[in-house]
Amino acid sequence: xxEVPQTTQELEFHDAMVELYLRAKRELKYNARYFxxxxxxxxxxxxxxxxxxxxxxxDGYVILWERGRLDLSVEAExxxxxxxxxxxxxxxxxxxxxxxxxxFDVDAYLEQVQSxx
Numbered sequence: 001x002x003e004v005p006q007t008t009q010e011l012e013f014h015d016a017m018v019e020l021y022l023r024a025k026r027e028l029k030y031n032a033r034y035f036x037x038x039x040x041x042x043x044x045x046x047x048x049x050x051x052x053x054x055x056x057x058x059d060g061y062v063i064l065w066e067r068g069r070l071d072l073s074v075e076a077e078x079x080x081x082x083x084x085x086x087x088x089x090x091x092x093x094x095x096x097x098x099x100x101x102x103x104f105d106v107d108a109y110l111e112q113v114q115s116x117x
Contacts (some may be wrong), residue, residue, distance in 0.1 A: 052075070076104070079096065079110060
């Protein structure tokens with residue numbers, strides 16, 4: 001394991017990443033085995049950082065896009081206001097750019113998650 005979650009916020013984010021996996025499995029019948037293995041071995045925050053740092057979106061991201069559910073992507077999750085302190089402006093900008101490249105309505109999503117905060 002590279003980094004063990006230490007703060008309450010990191011632990012909560014880790015749990016949110018596990019929930020993304022569970023929702024994709026339940027709602028889309030998509031078993032993102034590689035993703036949950038990464039989360040289990042590296043932690044939620046490190047997994048998100050790794051996926052944001054890749055040049056191309058992951059295979060799982062593309063599957064979520066094909067199924068019209070980018071709201072279940074790591075890129076969407078890191079934009080939630082409650083995770084603001086866990087990710088840099090650059091990382092959030094990467095998430096926004098990637099989502100927009102795949103025609104995800106980032107503004108509507110941000111409006112929605114702001115109202116949940």
